[in-house]
Each structure stands twice: as structure tokens, then as C-alpha cells.
Amino acid sequence: xxxxxxxxxxxxxxxxxxxxxxxxxxxxxxxxxxxxxxxxxxxxxxxxxxxxxxxxxxxxxxxxxxxxxxxxxxxxxxxxxxxxxxxxxxxxxxxxxxxxxxxxxxxxxxxxxxxxxxxxxxxxxxxxxxxxxx
Amino acid sequence: xxxxxxxxxxxxxxxxxxxxxxxxxxxxxxxxxxxxxxxxxxxxxxxxxxxxxxxxxxxxxxxxxxxxxxxxxxxxxxxxxxxxxxxxxxxxxxxxxxxxxxxxxxxxxxxxxx
Numbered sequence: 495x496x497x498x499x500x501x502x503x504x505x506x507x508x509x510x511x512x513x514x515x516x517x518x519x520x521x522x523x524x525x526x527x528x529x530x531x532x533x534x535x536x537x538x539x540x541x542x543x544x545x546x547x548x549x550x551x552x553x554x555x556x557x558x559x560x561x562x563x564x565x566x567x568x569x570x571x572x573x574x575x576x577x578x579x580x581x582x583x584x585x586x587x588x589x590x591x592x593x594x595x596x597x598x599x600x601x602x603x604x605x606x607x608x609x610x611x612x613x614x615x616x617x618x619x620x621x622x623x624x625x626x627x628x
Numbered sequence: 629x630x631x632x633x634x635x636x637x638x639x640x641x642x643x644x645x646x647x648x649x650x651x652x653x654x655x656x657x658x659x660x661x662x663x664x665x666x667x668x669x670x671x672x673x674x675x676x677x678x679x680x681x682x683x684x685x686x687x688x689x690x691x692x693x694x695x696x697x698x699x700x701x702x703x704x705x706x707x708x709x710x711x712x713x714x715x716x717x718x719x720x721x722x723x724x725x726x727x728x729x730x731x732x733x734x735x736x737x738x739x740x741x742x
Contacts, residue, residue: 553687554687557686557687560683561680561683564676564679564680564683565680565694565696567676568673568676568677568696569696569698569703571672571673571676572665572666572669572672572673573664573666574665574696574698574700574703575698575699575701576698576699577696577697577698578697579696580680580695580696580697581694581695581696581697582680582681582684582688582691582693582694583691583692583693583694583695584688584690584692585690585692586690587688587691589687589691618724
């Protein structure tokens with residue numbers, strides 16, 4: 495049985511308010527221009543694709559639902575709070591999923607943004623820059 | 629660096645709310661647990677942690693760490709080969725400095741690098 499992913503954004507990544515005000519997807523070109531971003535995808539709350547920048551992004555988008563469900567289950571089982579960001583890192587890459595638009599039921603626009611970046615990328619700084627695009 | 633030394637190092641490094649080590653089979657190895665964390669839930673946490681990591685490794689084969697941000701905590705799960713290190717940080721703003729401490733202990737735990 496699939497459980498919905500509950501998300502709640504808090505500072506310093508409060509992406510919710512502005513994304514509600516601007517329902518259309520983020521500008522893919524603007525995301526691609528962010529420093530360190532190699533690939534990106536956007537999906538709605540049901541993980542349906544809104545935008546995918548490349549085949550590599552599509553592969554990451556494939557595993558996003560499973561990753562988020564497992565990670566959300568992990569945090570819920572341990573009563574550690576509601577998940578709003580997941581990041582996996584290797585020596586070469588970061589793979590980040592940010593949850594958006596979570597506070598308002600049926601809010602339009604992207605619910606998830608996934609980014610594949612260079613490993614030197616400062617993810618917190620990138621998230622702030624992403625916020626400016628919303 | 630042994631299991632207990634590793635945990636003690638993390639406990640002294642500041643910014644860290646709690647940390648623990650579990651074996652790949654879910655056995656608790658060492659830890660400095662915060663009051664709010666029920667130790668009986670650690671095996672399930674470890675299993676889920678490994679599951680997330682393995683799922684991601686289908687696309688990023690060399691992935692070694694997961695960071696989960698909740699509205700309460702930043703949670704780091706670092707694969708140390710012989711164990712999974714879980715570190716809890718209660719302020720996302722401090723998570724980057726905690727990350728440095730995790731990198732240090734991972735290098736000491738694994739001579740070839742964390």
C-alpha cells in the first residue's frame with residue numbers, strides 16, 4: 495500500500511509560499527543555469543513528470559518515488575519529523591529531491607524538484623537560489 | 629578508530645544531537661542516543677537507511693551518504709562498509725559543520741577513506 499508523502503517546508507528552505515503564488519513549473523533553463531546543476535526534473539504530487547532535462551534525469555526521476563517513500567517511512571518510524579529534502583552523495587555527485595507546494599491541498603505547479611549536481615556544489619546555497627526562481 | 633571512540637568523537641564535536649552505529653544486519657554497535665530517540669526503533673531505522681541507499685545505488689552506484697532534512701532534524705546516514713553511521717543534527721544551519729565531523733570519523737574508520 496502506498497502512503498502519500500507528507501512534506502512541510504521550514505526555514506532555511508521555505509519554498510512553499512512563493513511556489514503557491516506562481517503555479518507554473520520552474521523555468522528549466524534557469525535551473526540548468528544554477529551553478530553545479532547537471533540534470534534536473536520536476537514532478538507533480540503524484541510523481542507525474544512536469545519536466546525532465548535529460549535521459550540521466552529521467553533515470554533519477556524513476557527512483558524518486560521509491561526513495562522518498564522509504565526515506566519518509568524511515569523518518570516517520572523514528573518519529574523524527576516530516577521529510578522535506580533528501581540528498582544522496584557520492585565522491586562525484588549529489589542527487590537531491592526537494593518537496594514543494596506541500597501546505598496547500600491540490601496546489602498547482604511542481605511538487606518535487608530533483609537535481610543532480612557536481613559534488614562540490616553547496617546544496618544549501620543552491621536551494622536558496624532555487625527559491626529565487628519560484 | 630573503534631566504534632565507541634567514533635561515537636565519543638562525534639559527541640564532543642558539537643552541533644550533534646546524537647549518533648549511533650549499526651551493523652548491516654541491524655545490530656546496534658555503539659551510540660550516544662538523544663532522549664527522544666527510542667532505541668528499540670534503531671533496527672528498523674537501519675533497515676530503512678540501507679534500503680534507501682541501495683535504491684539510490686541502482687542509479688548512483690557509488691553513493692555513500694544520505695542526508696534527510698525534516699522539520700526537526702537533519703539526519704545523516706553514512707555507509708562505513710562494516711557499519712551504517714547515523715548522525716542527528718537538530719539545527720539544519722549547523723548541519724554543514726556536523727558534516728565535517730562525519731567526514732573526519734569516516735576517514736579514520738576506513739583507512740582508504742570514507
